[in-house]
Amino acid sequence: EDQVTQSPEALRLQEGESSSLNCSYTVSGLRGLFWYRQDPGKGPEFLFTLYSAGEEKEKERLKATLTKKESFLHITAPKPEDSATYLCAVQLEDSNYQLIWGAGTKLIIKP
Amino acid sequence: SAVISQKPSRDICQRGTSLTIQCQVDSQVTMMFWYRQQPGQSLTLIATANQGSEATYESGFVIDKFPISRPNLTFSTLTVSNMSPEDSSIYLCSVGKAGWTGELFFGEGSRLTVL
Numbered sequence: 001e002d003q004v005t006q007s008p009e010a011l012r013l014q015e016g017e018s019s020s021l022n023c024s025y026t027v028s029g030l031r032g033l034f035w036y037r038q039d040p041g042k043g044p045e046f047l048f049t050l051y052s053a054g055e056e057k058e059k060e061r062l063k064a065t066l067t068k069k070e071s072f073l074h075i076t077a078p079k080p081e082d083s084a085t086y087l088c089a090v091q092l093e094d095s096n097y098q099l100i101w102g103a104g105t106k107l108i109i110k111p
Numbered sequence: 112s113a114v115i116s117q118k119p120s121r122d123i124c125q126r127g128t129s130l131t132i133q134c135q136v137d138s139q140v141t142m143m144f145w146y147r148q149q150p151g152q153s154l155t156l157i158a159t160a161n162q163g164s165e166a167t168y169e170s171g172f173v174i175d176k177f178p179i180s181r182p183n184l185t186f187s188t189l190t191v192s193n194m195s196p197e198d199s200s201i202y203l204c205s206v207g208k209a210g211w212t213g214e215l216f217f218g219e220g221s222r223l224t225v226l
Contacts, residue, residue, distance in 0.1 A: 004153070034213040043115070043203050043217025044154070087154070091213055097142060098169075099213070101153040 002027045006088055006102035013109050016077050021086055021105045024070040029093030033071050035064050036087040038104065044087055078109045113138055113206050117218035124194055124225050131190045132221045134204030139184035142207035145177070148220070149200045157202075160187040194225045 003026045013019055025033070032051050036044035048057040050066040057064045061082060063074045073086055085106045089099040114137040124130050134143070143160040158166040158179055166179035181187045191198050204218040 009151075032213045036215075042219050043205070044215070045217070046214040049213045089154075089213075097144070097159070097207060098156060099154075099215075101155075103151065103153045 002090075002092060002100055004088060004090055004100050004102040006086075006105050008105060009103070010106040011108070013075075013078055013107070015079055015109055015111050018074070018076045018078070020075070021073040021107070022070060023073070023088030023102055025088075025090050025100075026069075027090055027092055027100070031091040031093045031095065033066055034089045034091070034099065035062075035071070035073055036089065038085045038087055047086075075107070078107075080109045080111050083107055083109045113140060113208065113216040115204055115206060115216055115218035117204050117221050119221055120219065121222040122224070124223065126195055126225060128194055129190055129192045130194065130223060131188050132202055132204070132223075134187045134189070134218055136185045136206055140206040140208060141184070143181065143187050144205045144207075144215070145179065145187075145189045146203040146205060146217075147200050148203060154203070157189070160189075191223065194223075196225045199223060199225045 005024050007022045034049050035047040038044040048064040053068045055066050061076050065072050085104040087104045088102040116135045118133045145157040146154045148154050156169050157172045158168040160166050160179050160181040162181045178190045201220045201222050203220045205215045
């Protein structure tokens with residue numbers, strides 16, 4: 001069964017304390033892996049698309065990487081405004097638009 | 112980008128009633144989707160709203176329970192019918208632009224509580 005698992009469920013960091021969020025996937029064939037950010041009371045907001053192992057994408061303090069089994073979202077020197085739930089989703093090779101979503105990691109950055 | 116407006120933002124409903132959620136997009140889009148998000152759980156795709164034809168439902172979701180309309184390329188509605196407490200959730204409208212690369216734009220969601 002195709003599955004996406006995110007860990008940890010929640011992560012509390014001090015401002016400036018770098019860390020990584022994990023998204024592991026078990027799928028028959030991967031077309032793409034996507035990272036989204038979701039703030040409370042809002043819909044998810046797109047961050048990155050990764051297509052192949054070894055690929056990396058960066059945006060401000062965030063960097064996403066991809067291997068054949070998992071993706072990491074690295075956050076460097078985070079600020080309180082980076083607090084949000086980060087969602088990972090995968091698109092299967094044989095799918096046009098169906099995404100399989102992880103349950104998310106709730107990130108809290110304390111000042 | 113796309114700006115998506117959803118109504119209502121939240122509602123409290125009685126068991127057995129129905130509620131219609133509206134989704135308005137600021138531009139014409141081909142791909143429009145309805146998702147459900149339960150607390151602490153993954154987003155689950157309910158259906159794809161196709162303009163001019165019947166919606167395409169995912170496994171576990173049926174038209175009688177979640178009828179969808181898509182009268183044009185900027186608007187859609189999702190009705191949650193004969194509600195039970197298990198339908199309490201956040202319902203999200205999302206769209207994808209042409210040449211889709213995995214970027215979906217989401218509305219702010221409609222938080223539904225069924226008593």
